[in-house]
Structure formats: C-alpha cells, structure tokens
Amino acid sequence: MKHWIKDQHFRSLLKNTSYLAISKAVAAVASLATLVFAGRGLGLAQFGLLILIVSYSQAASGLSRFQSWQIVIRYGGRLDSPEQQADFKTATGFAFALDVVSGLAGMIIAIALLPLIGGWFGLSGDNLTYAMLYCIILPTMAAATPNGVLRALDRFDLSSWQQTMTPIFRALLTIVAWSQSWSLSAYLLIWFVTDLGGDLYMWFLGWRELRRRDLLKGIKPTLRPTSLPGAWPFAIQVNLTSSLQSAWGPLARLIVGGLLGPASAALYRIAGSLADSAQKPADLLARAYYPELMRMDLTTKHPWKFMKRAMVASAIFAGLAIVLMLIGGKPLLGAAFGKEFIAAYAPLLILLGVPVLTIVSFPLPSTLYALDRPDVPLKARIIATLGYFAAIGPLAHYSGLQGAAFAFLLGNVLFVLVMAVYLRTEYRRVRGK
Template sequence: MPRLSIAGWFRDDRLRRLFGNAGILLGGKTVNAVAGLAGLAIAARALGLEAFGILILIHTFTQTIGEIAKFQSWQAVLRYGTPALTEGRVSDFQRLLRFTALLDGWSALAGTILSVLVAWALGPYFDWPPELMPAALVYVTSVLFMVQATPTGVLRLIDRFDILSVQSTLGAIIRMVGGGIAWAMGGGIVAFLVAWYIATAWAGIYLIAKGWSELRKRGLLDGYSWRGDGQPVTRGFDGVWSFVWSTNLSATLELAYTHIGTLAVGWMLGPREAALFRIARQLGEALAKPAKLLIPAIYPELARMTAAGEHKEMRALIERSALLAGAGAMLALVVCWLIGEIGLRLIVGEEFVAAYPVMMWLVAAAVVGIWSFPLEPVMVSAGEAHKALMVRAWTTAVYIPVLLAAIHWFGLIGAGWARMFSAVLVLVAFLVPVVRWFRRRLAENEGA
C-alpha cells in the first residue's frame, strides 16, 4: 500500500472522480432504496405474507429470465468504445453501437418468449394459483423492457451518471405510488402486478430514450444508419464476440447470488419463506448499497487506465477504493445489527421479524462482497473476461449444491449461511488471479 494519508488519497483525480460518480448514483439510489422499501412494505402489508410471497416469486422469476436473456453489452461499449472515441474513430464507435443495440434487441425478444414459456411450465411448481397464471404470463413479458445495456454503457462512458441516477429512481417511485393506489383501492396481486409492470416499462423506455438523446447531442449519431456502412459490425473489435459471451455468462452465473436464492427458497420452502428471504435481502442490500455503487463507477476508470497501460496507478486505485468501501460496509453491518429487527417490525410488520437472523447473514455476505468489488472489474477491463467467467463458473458450481443442501437441512437460515460461504469463496477466487495479473504487468513495465 502507498504510504499516504486518507486525505492524500483524495488528491488522486481518479479516486475523486470514482467516488464523485458513485456519489451521484448514491443520490438516486438513496431515493431508490427508500422508495423500493416503501413499495415492498406497501405490498407486504396489503397482501399479507403468503400472497406477498407469490408476488415476489413472480417478480423475481421475471428478473431472473431478464438477466439470463440480456447480454452485458454495456461492458463492450466501455471496453471497445473508450479507445474508439479517444482516437476519434467515430465510425467505428457507431459500428460498435449498432452491434450492441442489435444484441439488446434480439436478446429482449428472445427473453420475452422464453419468459412466457418457462413461466407457463414452472409456475405451478412455485405455487402460483391457476387463476393467477394469465396475469403472471402477461407480467413476465416485462422482460422486454429490462434489456437496456447499450444506453447504460453509453451513459457510463460519457460520465452521465446523473441520468442513470434519475432512471434508477423512476421504477421504484412508480412501483411505490402504484402500489399505494392498489392498496387504497383494495386491489389484490393482479393490481400490484399491473403497477409493477408499468414501473418496469417506464424506467426502461426512459433510459433508452436518454441514452440515444445524449449521443445525438454530441454528434455521435451524425451519419448513423441501422443498415451500416457495408463493414461487418465487429470489424476492428478483435475478440468482441468472445468478450460479450464471457461477460454475459459471467452475469448469468452471478444470478446464483441474487435472484436464484429467492427462487430456491420459494421452490423448497414455499412462498411464505420466499417472502421472508426477499425482505431480508432487500433490507440488507439497502444498508450496503452505498459502497456497492462503486462497482459501476469504477468500470470507466479501469477502461481508461488499461488503455493507457497505467497498471501501477490502477493497483493503487483498487486498493484505496476497496479499503474505503469496505469500511463503509462494516458500518452498515453494525447499523443492521443494532436496528435491523426494529426496522423489520416498523417497515413491514410483526410477521416479517422472523427474517432478521437470515438478514444478518446476508448483510455480512454483502460486506465481504464489497471488500472484493474491484477484482472482477479489473479482470474484465484487462481483457481477461474469460478468466473471470471461469472463476464465476466454478464458484457457482460449488455454491448451488451448498445452497440447496443448507436449505434442505437448516431451512431459511441455511440460505444465509450458504451465501456467506460463497462470498468468502468468491473473494479468494478473484483475488488470486488479480494479484498474479498485477505482478506480471508491473514486472513487464519495469523491464520495458
């Protein structure tokens, strides 16, 4: 570690920009977290534990299919778009946008079809009532509005984190307001599904519109044509197909640590336990959210530093940011320990207090994950997305059977124990190759 004071660290322009962009996102995410919790609290109190669990399972299922279907093309926008714009190759940048936008469009369509087919087949196994299936099958088509990777990458590339901040709040606010209206009118699950569908669609359309609007303002769409310039869309972007497949599969594997946990609990223990697990995860993530916002903010910085070959500076950035984020996460853990049970009682009601023990384990796992937040972005930005994928693959292969066994043997608390185990495993699994990569690059720099 460089021997500088904490105050000295913030003389580093990159670290200040990283935390500045994360701070912009924090403004939106704070509102998002409050509105998200309020929306869940409204639904929980209006529907009760059992019906709320069914709503959560339908929503989580839809999110899972959306994440599986979409490519993480925003990472390709950053990885290949950064040098293209830096070098003034606007036509190449437009070709990249055409490629990633087509990926988004086709994956959105495929995801929508897949979501309907899988929901129709598996809905009964999640205890979705037969009379609710038509509404559930309509709701899962909201996958169409969840595939927004290209505009997300564009806005991160041009440092318009303020727009991303606004967009992140829209869905939560509409879900909260719509849920409040549904509750006031005595609506059931179907009314909440309508409100949540509108929230997803509105937020998705807004992001797409703002992303293309910002490109137009900067003249980056001048001469743009969907039919292209006669060149293959991947020309000049060596390894882009391998890159997008690796990042997509890596993100899909990461679902094991988010939505799959809720679905596994619902499948094995029923909607009531799924509701408790989802509430525990939501409250735990809300407390740890400020530090996790550094993840999207660090990608543009790492892309620039990798392109410039600034490996020593990159190592200093990830060390300092990890220490600062980890300290903030530890504070969140203490807050959760002190007021978590009271918060559950006040926010969602007495019957949800049973979620407190598993919530503490989920928050602790999130803290471990925050300490390791820069590691995977380093590997992806360095063009070693395939290695990051391999790490995700084998750690997930270990985690899934541990999760299922823990739920089977220990019930709901077992899901929390399994998540903590996986967090430590992932930390070690990413740390080892990243340390080796830095040693190689720094040795090459010294020998040059």
C-alpha cells in the same frame, strides 16, 4: 489521505459515485416503502406470490440478456480521436443488436417454459397466467445499451436520475393500492407499468445524449463487429458471468419458494433487500470504477493504488451501513412490516456477510476485464454457482431460511477467492513482480 484527492481519477470516482449514491438513497427509501405497503396490503402469502412472479421474469432476464453496457465501456470508453469515436459507435450498435435479439429470445423461452416449471415454484392457475403476461416486459428490461452509453459519456447524473423514477412511482402507486385494498393483480400491474416506464425512459436518455453530442450518425445495429478485436468472445464471457450473477438473487427466491413455500420466499426477499442496502456503497463505487479504470495504463502502479483507495472508500461507507443494519434490522422489520416478518432477521444476519465480501472485492471483476481476462470472473462465477446450487438444497432442508442464506454466502466466498488468486497472478505478470 489528502494526496488521494489530488488524484484526478479518484476525484472523478467520488464525483460519479456521489451522483449514484444520492439516487440510490432516494431509490432505497422508495423501495423500502414499496415493500412495506405491499407486504401489509397483500399479507405474507400473497406478497410471496408477487415476489415469485416478478423474480421469475428477473431471473429470465438475467440469464438471457447480454450485459451489453460492458461492451460499450470496453471498446468505446474513450472518444479522443475519430478512430475511437468509430469504435464507440460500432460497440453501441453491437450492444443494441445483442439487447434486441437476447430480449426477444428470452421472452419467448421464458413464456414457453412457465407451463412446464411454474408449478414447482408454486405458480398455477391465474398466477401462472400473470407470470406469463409479466414476461412480455423482458425485451426492454435492463436497458443495458443506454446505460453503457451514459457511463461512457460520463453522464452518471442522467442515469442516476433515471434510477430514482421507477422506485418513486412504484412506491406512490403501491401506497394507493394499499389504501384501496387492491388485489394481487393490481400490484402486478403496478410493477409491470413502472418497470416498463423506467426502462423506456433510460432508452430515451441514451438516445437524447447521443443526439446532443452528434454521435447518432453511423450507429447501426450489427452482430458482426469486425472492427472490434475479440468482441464476441468478450461479450459471451462477460454475459455468462453477469448473467449468472444477476440471476442469483431471483433464482434464490424461486428456489426458496419451491423448497419452503411462498411465505418463505417473501421473508427471504425482505432479508435480501435489507442486506443489499448495506452493499450499495460498494455497488455504486463499482459502477463508477470500471469506466475510470479503462482510462489508465495498467502496467503502471497508478491503477493498483487507485484500486486500494476505492476499497478503503467502500469499507468506510459500507461498514457504517452494516453496523446500522445489525443494530436496527430487527426493530425495523417489526415496525415496518409487522410481527410476521420478524422471522426475516435470522437470514438477514447471515446475508450481511455478502456486503462484507463485496467491500473488499468489488474492483476485482472490473480489473480483470481491463486486463483482458474476462474468462476469470466467468470461471469464478461458474465455480461459485455450482457450489451454491450444491449447498442450497440440503442446507435449506435442514436449516430452512438460515440454510438458504448460508448457501448464498458460501457461493459468494468461492467467487471472491477464485478471482483473488487469479488477480494476484495477473498483477505479477503485468508489473513484472
């Protein structure tokens, strides 16, 4: 593997991933502490209501917001010439306009729908009011444009630092809330303030980096990016794919809450969080992988070797995390959360299949985007979503939390299989084999 390190792109991938890994490790510890003290402070039922309220806003954000950072990377990933800098500025202005419009629209629609559908998720009375107020944060959630700017400018260190702020402050405030026996409304306020503060800080970092590099001049919000060929189709297809993906987790918790009650939603949230921790290495590599891939010529063999090396690196790190979770998951649940949360271990074992899939599949969407096939991940996500929603109702009815977890795993299997089939065809076309 020594010759791998000589590969400039692979070294850059490892460097940027290391920034993200350090921040994610800190964030993971802080997030776990947050869940532990919130679970102990509120109890299973109240904690479930907290999860449902926050999950609703996250689902609304995931479904409504454009993943505009993808646009910045796709059209502004190179800054070697004045023409490329102009494309970067246009892409940034387009991404910003999409963030503003979709954020405001998402907030209005989410608040309007809550009185109609909130009861199905177990939200009524004061809890319904809390959920509506929490949706005010939707216009700033995700902070996709500054995230894309920092990645395009190779400032993963800044975005990594920002990603530690929200979980750290939330953990500290949650410990205070637990020690003072604060109510559900206080915990919701903590989530709201830390979410808002973290998002605004990301916007500040993006603006500051643009100013430092003298790139602010010429960036104007626009919904007509005429100089970017295929920008709107790309934005729509990537948005639909990413929106379905990012909404899966929150929607799954809402569905579980509706079918099995708030306590089950809390257990599902705990199991999902622990399974996600095993998936983090692959997620981190995926974030650093896409910008690096956009700097390569996909007609050569280099990017395909790069993809295989990234998969191997992911397998090494994520495999260790999965083994640790299998061995220590049950004792961790009992020691950290209490005996009533041990029931989350059974769905956790099933959900650990998702990081196994992610280890071998995380380069697939980025590679298809680089090949100008954003339609493929969208098709795969639609098929996976239909399969997931068709399965979760009957499986949750007959097998409870384990059934809901298996439906989630089944959807991810469908997603990976469809992309793998298409990518094999694209590889043969590009490489002439």
